[in-house]
Amino acid sequence: MGTAEGVGGTGERSAIVAGGGIGGLAAGLALTRSGWRVKVLERAATFGEVGAGLSLWPNGVRALDALGVGDQVREQALAETRAGVRDTAGRWLSRTDTQELADRFGPLVMVHRARLLDILRAALPAGTLCAANEVTRVGPRDRGVEVEHGGTASRADLLVAADGIRSTVRSALWPQAPGPRYAGYTTWRLVVDAGQRLPVGGESWGRGERVGIAPLPDGRTYLFCVANAPEGQREPGRELDAIRRRFGHWHDPIPQLLAAADEESVLRHDIHALPPLASFVSGRAVLLGDAAHAMTPNLGQGANQALEDAVTLAALLDTRPDVDAALTAYDLARRPRTQRIARRSRRIGAVAQWRSAPATALRDLLLRMTPDSAVLGGLAPVLDWRPPGH
Template identity: 45%
Template structure:
């Protein structure tokens, strides 16, 4: 039983079926989403999609990222992402794809009836009594994780709030602009559409008194193009806002016949764009570790040993990158550190 029909859950279902398992996915939503923001799928995650047999479909639904620049609010450049370096190192670049498109690719690889929509899970105990394996792919506030650990490893607020959405404006190349404790990012989605996101420092539960769109225009309205054009094209109901959290590191991603993956195991800040990517890699690793003839307990130990160290390192790096973006005063030092980090190369 896979709990959660998001990216990690559907990928796990595909991988486990290919490894010989009979799989059911329980998803609380009533169907696949038709709207959603964009994702950057890095080379390692593209390889994971290839291992699931859907790599080419995902590439066709998306588009290669041509580059990206980091700028200051006045438009001056801090640094550029060298996608040629990424291609030389890993053989290909990042591919941009919307979340709904990627979920559709994954869902199409599963037979009808595998995913049971509109079926929330509220308790882990009833599943472990009935299934040889339970996979918790149920996200940031995982019921499966709570069943294993209770509240011993809570979510941690990062000191930031984020907005995101899609605007009916076309930009050629994506990137981020860093202000003082603020950040605005864009990624092209396709003709006439651009994904955007914005971040500012804020305490838990903070809400802008004048409303989200008014706050965005106050913070970013005088920044360089295309930020004002995007803001002008937005309507209040198209703006999503949420506090940014990550997860206290877990001592194990497995317990008994239960495995956690994706945000349920290692929810990280979005600063490196690795959440969906790591969930895909988790899913492939889990399926590989639980192949034919492998005893479940041994396979789960191997999965934990394979995935917990690299994902927890990635979460630490993402948190540090997020803190760098919260700098309000030593911006020259911050910009220098950002250039050094990009020179070292992005996480493949």
């Protein structure tokens, strides 16, 4: 993208997308399909991610359908996998019938994060992706934006900030906005090859600790472990030993999965969330995904909401008379929904991480007494989303 591309009389609208993760790639694809000339800037030297498992819920799959890549991920559906919440001994507290969920809302897809990124990258036109291009400065320019990146400056009609929870663009254009806040718990994520595909997934809840299991289509298993912990606490080279000590005595197949794991596969991250912002729009810059509404992972909606953002943004730019009107509509459509989901996810995480014995006993009892149909019905406001115009 040259220094004057996309601005002032070319007739073709141009966009710069900061961030080459799921939200950024989805935004680039959505805008490209709407006729925009797009550059996706990624600060890393290569496009890729050392990731683990990712839940694509029906709302996210519908967004991928709108992007033209839904069929490639729908093949990964786990409609016959049993799921729900268990206690540390393996007794079911709540069950989720994934077939009923699929019949009511659409399929739940479990995919490796790297696989989804591969699909999105492959769908973008050649020349769209620009690695080793960190955004260093942004500012308004001629009813558009000017972005300095990788030692050059580019102008465009629109800047989409999809550069994550510690967004450079958000810091520059929303200087008064609060930064990420620690949720009080840390997570270990790993993919394990235990030699067989498990028929059961879901979470197990203890006192201030949780384990999640999700079979992947290639026969491996995505495992995540969560524990209340001080922020920044680490055990370099011994993270696997740490989770074996914590969770190795929990119900099957958790001990077997941990026994089959290796230290190099363990990723540890403290969980942070972004406090609500007053707006997702500043001039011709718009926030998307974690840069706008980073949330705790307790509803599995982070990536799904980024996909919704991307599809909604492109659709509104197609149907509104100008870019400014479309961005106003995007803020009104996306900010209330994503902030509601973020609040709900935060509350679920708080309850799931309770440590008190009386509190956790009451929590488990209430889960057992709640009809499974009520749990499924409670997901409707999240999963019933449809792309604009569909």
